Amino acid sequence: MDIGNEESVNECWKKQVDDIKKIFEVKEILGTGAFSEVVLAQERTTGKMYAVKCIPKKALRGKESSIENEIAVLRKIKHENIVALEDIYESPNYLYLIMQLVSGGELFDRIVEKGFYTEQDASALIKQVLDAVNYLHSLGIVHRDLKPENLLYFNPHDESKIMISDFGLSKMEGAASDIMSTACGTPGYVAPEVLAQKPYSKAVDCWSIGVISYILLCGYPPFYDENDSKLFEQILKAEYEFDSPYWDDISDSAKDFISNLMQKDAEKRFTCSEALRHPWIAGDTALCKNIHESVSRQMKKNFAKAKWRQAFNAAAVIRHMRRLHLGSHLSQTNVSINLGKNISSFAFVFPSQPGKVLTSLSPVHISAHKSTIPCHLTHSRIDHTPDEGVISTLRKLDHNVCQEVLHMTCKFNAEKPLWQM
Secondary structure (H helix, E strand, O other), X not given: OOOOOHHHHHXXXXXXXOOHHHOEXXXXXXXXOOOOEEEEEEEOOOOOEEEEEEEEHHHHXXXXXXXXXXXXXXXXXXXXXXXXXXXXXXXXXXXXXXXXXXXXXEHHHHXXXXXXXXXXXXXXXXXXXXXXXXXXXXXXXXXXXOOHHHEEXXXXXXXXXXXXXXXXXXXXXXXXXXXXXXXXXXXXXXXXXXXXXOOOOOHHHHHHHXXXXXXXXXXXXXXXXXXXXXXXXXXXXXXXXXXXXXXXXXXXXXXXXXXXXXXXXXXXXXXXXXXXXXXXXXXXXXXXXXXXXXXXXXXXXXXXXXXXXXXXXXXXXXXXXXXXXXXXXXXXXOXXXXXOOOOOOEEEOOOOOOOOOEOOOOOOHHHHOOOOOOEEOOOOOOXXXXXXXXXXXXXHHOHHHHHHHHHOOOEEOOOOOHHHO
């Protein structure tokens, strides 16, 4: 999207600063990603709180122009259900995105905490998401990574609106291939055409909204398999069902709504505008029966682990490393696994310490160990620090995970640390 020449863009939105701490007082770390860290920060002059995304400029090399244009577009997005990008600062080594702070918590957590929850509640939630995404689509913008983790409540109040967070930054952070980035990050919400490596359109967002709607009404995902290849096969074929007894009390209108969004053929799939006109959203077909007990039980069972792990298969990690031009340096070795109580699913490459078990890292480990490549393994939450070897510990959890570790190719023999390449 053309928004003017690069020079004028640079002058408009980047505020130069030597040290961001002169402007903001950092309170705590909210989260980390492979290429960024999000902190809670208070503006010193106003006392206002923000979420600040800190992105090392080394991670942006070669993409400066496209990133500047995309951020300038993001600044123009103003919608009540989309977390706003308030400001941007630049230091010699970092780009800082000053984001609107939302404090109401994640979507699924709030549903589980409720005592009463109905189809009508789910319909109202999805309407807000559809309104926001329809707005983005009207601007020619595709979100590409809609998922429950990106849906946050604005505040803790019962009537709080829902907010789409982290919009538009996945392209900045992710792989050069949008397809690979999306498929690795959130496979359960990815549209068939993305996995098939076909050109995608706004329709991918509508598919994701269909998946989220499905989960909101039963508490479990429409596609699931521990084996990523089988999971992708299910999605490619759009193989899902409204299983009994979980869907017995759900209206036919809700099922029809979901079926039109989770339509394999992107050309036949509902647009956001069409979905907003469906009776389940615009009419009175959403039922008022309390489904909280069954939905919350399934959400606890199927999504509690999401806080403690993300699923990346080993092959995707290797492809990612090859894309970083490290392929020629790869050799098979052990991996390092963080089995600490805070995060249970991060493996790291230590050029000098292969196989070391990390037991006391906090969520800041990605920024603290910049020479490592994060790769995420699927396994259950660990409530204690194990005193056994990493392989024997993983064997107790899941044989397939153990085999994944044993066969993962992670060590690289590059002369320079990763963050200097």
